[in-house]
Amino acid sequence: xxxxxxxxxxxxxxxxxxxxxxxxxxxxxxxxxxxxxxxxxxxxxxxxxxxxxxxxxxxxxxxxxxxxxxxxxxxxxxxxxxxxxxxxxxxxxxxxxxxxxxxxxxxxxxxxxxxxxxxxxxxxxxxxxxxxxxxxxxxxxxxxxxxxxxxxxxxxxxxxxxxxxxxxxxxxxxxxxxxxxxxxxxxxxxxxxxxxxxxxxxxxxxxxxxxxxxxxxxxxxxxxxxxxxxxxxxxxxxxxxxxxxxxxxxxxxxxxxxxxxxxxxxxxxxxxxxxxxxxxxxxxxxxxxxxxxxxxxxxxxxxxxxxxxxxxxxxxxxxxxxxxxxxxxxxxxxxxxxxxxxxxxxxxxxxxxxxxxxxxxxxxxxxxxxxxxxxxxxxxxxxxxxxxxxxxxxxxxxxxx
Amino acid sequence: xxxxxxxxxxxxxxxxxxxxxxxxxxxxxxxxxxxxxxxxxxxxxxxxxxxxxxxxxxxxxxxxxxxxxxxxxxxxxxxxxxxxxxxxxxxxxxxxxxxxxxxxxxxxxxxxxxxxxxxxxxxxxxxxxxxxxxxxxxxxxxxxxxxxxxxxxxxxxxxxxxxxxxxxxxxxxxxxxxxxxxxxxxxxxxxxxxxxxxxxxxxxxxxxxxxxxxxxxxxxxxxxxxxxxxxxxxxxxxxxxxxxxxxxxxx
Numbered sequence: 001x002x003x004x005x006x007x008x009x010x011x012x013x014x015x016x017x018x019x020x021x022x023x024x025x026x027x028x029x030x031x032x033x034x035x036x037x038x039x040x041x042x043x044x045x046x047x048x049x050x051x052x053x054x055x056x057x058x059x060x061x062x063x064x065x066x067x068x069x070x071x072x073x074x075x076x077x078x079x080x081x082x083x084x085x086x087x088x089x090x091x092x093x094x095x096x097x098x099x100x101x102x103x104x105x106x107x108x109x110x111x112x113x114x115x116x117x118x119x120x121x122x123x124x125x126x127x128x129x130x131x132x133x134x135x136x137x138x139x140x141x142x143x144x145x146x147x148x149x150x151x152x153x154x155x156x157x158x159x160x161x162x163x164x165x166x167x168x169x170x171x172x173x174x175x176x177x178x179x180x181x182x183x184x185x186x187x188x189x190x191x192x193x194x195x196x197x198x199x200x201x202x203x204x205x206x207x208x209x210x211x212x213x214x215x216x217x218x219x220x221x222x223x224x225x226x227x228x229x230x231x232x233x234x235x236x237x238x239x240x241x242x243x244x245x246x247x248x249x250x251x252x253x254x255x256x257x258x259x260x261x262x263x264x265x266x267x268x269x270x271x272x273x274x275x276x277x278x279x280x281x282x283x284x285x286x287x288x289x290x291x292x293x294x295x296x297x298x299x300x301x302x303x304x305x306x307x308x309x310x311x312x313x314x315x316x317x318x319x320x321x322x323x324x325x326x327x328x329x330x331x332x333x334x335x336x337x338x339x340x341x342x343x344x345x346x347x348x349x350x351x352x353x354x355x356x357x358x359x360x361x362x363x364x365x366x367x368x369x370x371x372x373x374x375x376x377x378x379x380x381x382x383x384x385x386x387x388x389x390x391x392x393x394x395x396x397x398x399x400x401x
Numbered sequence: 402x403x404x405x406x407x408x409x410x411x412x413x414x415x416x417x418x419x420x421x422x423x424x425x426x427x428x429x430x431x432x433x434x435x436x437x438x439x440x441x442x443x444x445x446x447x448x449x450x451x452x453x454x455x456x457x458x459x460x461x462x463x464x465x466x467x468x469x470x471x472x473x474x475x476x477x478x479x480x481x482x483x484x485x486x487x488x489x490x491x492x493x494x495x496x497x498x499x500x501x502x503x504x505x506x507x508x509x510x511x512x513x514x515x516x517x518x519x520x521x522x523x524x525x526x527x528x529x530x531x532x533x534x535x536x537x538x539x540x541x542x543x544x545x546x547x548x549x550x551x552x553x554x555x556x557x558x559x560x561x562x563x564x565x566x567x568x569x570x571x572x573x574x575x576x577x578x579x580x581x582x583x584x585x586x587x588x589x590x591x592x593x594x595x596x597x598x599x600x601x602x603x604x605x606x607x608x609x610x611x612x613x614x615x616x617x618x619x620x621x622x623x624x625x626x627x628x629x630x631x632x633x634x635x636x637x638x639x640x641x642x643x644x645x646x647x648x649x650x651x652x
Contacts, residue, residue: 233491242477242506
């Protein structure tokens with residue numbers, strides 16, 4: 001369907017179902033219960049899942065397929081964000097021009113960075129992209145202040161022209177909207193003890209994420225995708241086979257840059273501001289972690305990785321000592337104190353430690369990321385049901401690394 | 402008719418003169434072997450032909466196109482394919498994909514952004530690749546990962562990759578190095594069979610058995626210079642060749 005093979009079609013619909021019903025799936029615990037803090041079904045976090053999912057899908061087209069490890073992709077996300085905010089300042093609060101121009105500007109900037117960085121490969125390529133991103137970050141902080149508004153970050157103002165829209169509405173900045181539907185508009189549904197939130201912005205992100213995912217699947221299965229995997233496998237052979245690897249890698253770089261721009265544009269659509277810290281190297285590193293954690297070179301691995309990291313960031317970081325004492329209230333005081341003392345470094349501000357340990361465990365025991373774990377479990381079941389379908393299973397698993 | 406003509410090629414690495422005024426030509430449709438002791442400059446010579454190295458002086462003409470200074474992929478696109486001494490294949494990809502890539506390169510050129518076509522539905526390329534795998538006897542392994550093949554199979558795969566492009570000139574760098582006698586004979590048979598397609602071949606080889614069963618003409622390279630050239634039978638008895646190989650020691 002839609003030019004996808006059977007397996008990819010079912011994967012596509014699985015992702016679609018998960019995304020559409022995420023407000024239910026991510027809110028498994030009733031409101032007010034002890035476990036409600038593990039609920040992730042609130043708009044802000046769900047939007048993040050999708051936006052960083054798009055970012056990681058795009059990064060995976062470059063890193064997963066060609067093996068070129070870029071350490072500067074946050075720069076494209078940042079450029080996309082600035083372009084998006086400027087569109088909202090100059091044109092209209094409708095998010096579509098903002099998102100469109102985010103993609104365009106990120107694409108142009110990645111063309112420049114890619115053209116220069118792709119003259120080298122391996123570690124030198126990574127360092128070049130890192131240098132570009134840090135340069136962009138520093139420029140955004142200092143010299144480019146007229147465009148980026150420096151440390152404060154670029155924000156909307158009441159006196160912005162917005163030539164296609166209105167500068168202000170009832171003395172306030174009009175909300176970001178999609179042809180009149182405000183992005184922050186939500187519909188709440190309570191059923192029993194549960195409260196589910198359906199947010200307009202989230203579903204806009206969902207549409208873009210599904211389009212982005214669909215394009216990625218098509219690229220993976222295309223001759224172009226095969227050439228990108230050839231780059232990763234043996235670039236020398238590729239050149240002696242009559243293929244010029246440079247335009248292939250550059251195209252992959254620009255496509256992934258545009259995905260980053262789309263993510264940046266969506267961030268702006270959800271929350272109309274942009275700051276230089278979005279371009280910092282830690283932000284670039286984060287998308288690398290997401291991709292590796294989920295499974296580089298797989299179709300949905302990066303999305304899972306993005307979700308995993310954003311979940312840890314938002315949920316583990318909210319747990320504090322008081323909550324822990326709440327959990328251990330049944331235990332003798334000394335024991336509770338001790339447990340809280342042990343767990344304390346891993347929660348709250350220490351969530352990075354938890355993430356780091358998980359990352360190490362996954363990379364050591366599941367080098368293919370979360371997707372390898374899923375595959376192993378799948379194989380375990382398959383072995384039980386039938387023993388001789390192995391060869392075909394391996395063949396279909398091979399393209400996904 | 403001459404398909405390849407090399408004139409006055411010199412190549413030095415620092416103080417070492419790897420190629421010394423080499424003049425060489427290959428007739429279309431023949432198998433031309435280059436032999437010589439270790440360090441004679443055989444691989445350097447081949448690298449000068451495919452654009453991996455640029456000769457210091459001299460010209461390399463393929464038909465009426467000068468290969469000097471051309472990029473490796475451009476040289477391949479005009480019909481020169483090469484099998485390497487250590488098999489260069491796409492180790493992470495399946496055998497079928499390994500052959501489809503060169504076949505697509507041949508059809509679509511050095512770069513085409515076909516990001517929305519489904520490669521598995523490209524019947525023309527797929528059939529060609531399958532056919533080629535059958536030719537070299539690897540069809541039943543078409544979905545295995547190429548990196549898992551034995552060395553002999555990797556060689557055959559690489560040969561199939563080159564053949565899928567229907568090259569005008571095929572360069573083979575020691576196609577049987579490190580192979581068992583049985584594998585060597587299989588490879589000779591395979592090379593003889595593909596000889597029927599009329600592909601011109603330049604073979605670098607150590608193994609005299611291979612050279613004498615394949616070659617129409619033999620060129621002997623020693624210390625970067627051509628010391629003898631002729632039919633295999635003539636070369637066999639040439640005292641200069643024996644001296645070059647045995648270092649002048651008379652047994």
